[in-house]
Amino acid sequence: MRSPEALLALETARRRPIALPAGTAVYRQGEPVQDALNLISGWVMLAQTLPDGRRQILRFLLPGALFGLMPTGQATHSHSAEALTPALVCPLPLEALHRLRHAWPGFDDRILWTIERDAALIAERLTTVGQRDALARVAHLLLELVARAQRRFPPEPGRAVPVPLTNRLIGDATGLTPEHVSRMLRTLREQGIVTLLHRRVVVQDAARLVALADPPKGLLGLWSDPAP
Amino acid sequence: MRSPEALLALETARRRPIALPAGTAVYRQGEPVQDALNLISGWVMLAQTLPDGRRQILRFLLPGALFGLMPTGQATHSHSAEALTPALVCPLPLEALHRLRHAWPGFDDRILWTIERDAALIAERLTTVGQRDALARVAHLLLELVARAQRRFPPEPGRAVPVPLTNRLIGDATGLTPEHVSRMLRTLREQGIVTLLHRRVVVQDAARLVALADPPKGLLGLWSDPAP
DNA sequence: CGATTCTTTGAGTTAGGTCAACGGGGGTGG
DNA sequence: CCACCCCCGTTGACCTAACTCAAAGAATCG
Known part of the structure; x- marks a missing residue:
């Protein structure tokens, strides 16, 4: 302090x-x-x-x-x-x-x-982009941003979290094209895992989102904890 | 100091x-x-x-x-x-x-x-893995390691620089499979740009290697310069 | 309300992955 | 010193995840 x-x-x-x-x-x-x-x-x-x-x-x-x-x-x-x-x-x-x-x-x-x-x-992010497939990359990014924005992990289900993301931005962060990001978001939406609509993320199934994104244990504190 | x-x-x-x-x-x-x-x-x-x-x-x-x-x-x-x-x-x-x-x-x-x-x-590395194709990723890694090992940019042509790389390691660093790394190394070799053989890198055509890897100007000092 | 940018979806293409087989090199133990 | 073994590298054939291109609808912003 x-x-x-x-x-x-x-x-x-x-x-x-x-x-x-x-x-x-x-x-x-x-x-x-x-x-x-x-x-x-x-x-x-x-x-x-x-x-x-x-x-x-x-x-x-x-x-x-x-x-x-x-x-x-x-x-x-x-x-x-x-x-x-x-x-x-x-x-x-x-x-x-x-x-x-x-x-x-x-x-x-x-x-x-x-x-x-x-x-x-x-x-x-490097590990995610280098090793994981498109669905996991998008899931990981959404999970990270929701956790950081809410300072909370795992994220609270059902809450609409404002994020200024476009498909193009998600693509530029994950190494995917905006079109493919759109397809991945559709999959996540259809599976009832997480929804991105009108610059708002709603996590529906936190457990499955975490399983998909599979963030390394022990690093979660970096998303939700303030500086010591 | x-x-x-x-x-x-x-x-x-x-x-x-x-x-x-x-x-x-x-x-x-x-x-x-x-x-x-x-x-x-x-x-x-x-x-x-x-x-x-x-x-x-x-x-x-x-x-x-x-x-x-x-x-x-x-x-x-x-x-x-x-x-x-x-x-x-x-x-x-x-x-x-x-x-x-x-x-x-x-x-x-x-x-x-x-x-x-x-x-x-x-x-x-994130930018390279996220945005560049396989050939450029491999070229970039070889260039970075040769420049750092020699503390010199651009690298001296013809000199054999020892690097403890295997195709698997290159793949794990670039997000490629060892098989595809082998194909990319063959291309680089056949084009007379750079050769990796027996844990030694020989840069043949530094200009084309740099053009392929296309490292952002201004960051080159981080490869070759010591701490201030 | 018009313009622009964003999203979505489809159809076809391709870069890179997967699988399999073989050959080589270097280290190890006899 | 030699023989074995294991890992590494190489190549080919095939496959698939993601890209490209195109077109149409939906938001957003002056």
Whole structure:
């Protein structure tokens, strides 16, 4: 937990929050790294784009996420960040971040925790995309996002959880085409497992969804737990 | 750069190095997190295994790598680590790591740099596996490993670079079957681009290999540059 | 209310997987 | 030093999951 003094120092160092309409870029791949960013509200996605236009969504960010950091010495962003909903983002100059890290150990620990957690989330997506079939990939993504959005695992059945997903976004995150995503969503719907309609996910059968997505035991905490 | 005092403190805190024969596990998925580990010599792979036996190789580690860290509060390993060659590994108790981080800012910065770099490498693999075809995936992996092993980009043509890869390992890293990896390697060989024979890679046509793998500009430093 | 983007579905195609068989290399134990 | 064995690599034939292309309907947003 950060001390009141640390929080005050953070308040002093950060810039004014920026309101971003849905669909706007926070930063683009190849742009110079400027500030670290704190997501206050809304959803943001991080994606890597190939020269031919295909893109891989690396992560979906929920409020509270810290992003925009690159390894020291890395001058440009390796990926782009784009708001999926209207979003509020608060920049923090890298130099101030560095100062805060060294001044407040609790703050430093939290940064490290965040980066490690993000790496673990990407690793799990890699495993899913590399090894699982289309149905499991879609199921896994829906389960992850519902669990993270609700901060709860397993997800509560019947509740409509707002998620700003389109079939194209699901495809870009899972390595599938939007058409095939549509077919997989139909299967999940017809089997009474989970439904995605009008940007809302309803989990009908949490047990079967978990069985399909089959998230590795022991990592579930990363979806639902806050920072220590 | 870390100060002499910091290096001394590190020397004092670490345990005695452990020699691992090729094929042995450093730790297994699901085991409790114990020490952080420093790879002194040899190659190690990090992999996530699914219940049905399929596995995704997340990263290949080269000497100097720091691994075995998990987000604070995460009790068990989300992946396994296995030596691909005879390897020398030096454990560092987590508690000592924590102390060193807070006592020596340069040390702390280097840890953060390492984790961020590792996350960037995994993200790039995710993009490759999710979006590129089989030939490009294999080309990308060979290029990455040759560049990292030689600390040099683009790779020097004609030089035989030792890599402990089997077709199965390439398949597990790229999401392909060993049979299809064999077909892709044949294509790369027949086209005079790159050859893998007897655990040695020879890059024949660096320009075409780079064009095929098409690594995002600006990330190349992560393959060939040392820590700042 | 028009335009645009998103979703859905169908039909045909293909990249990569599966299965099977064989050959080679390297390590091990006699 | 040799023989065996096991794993690895290679190739071919066939199969199927996912892609492509096309077209029509449904949401969403000025």
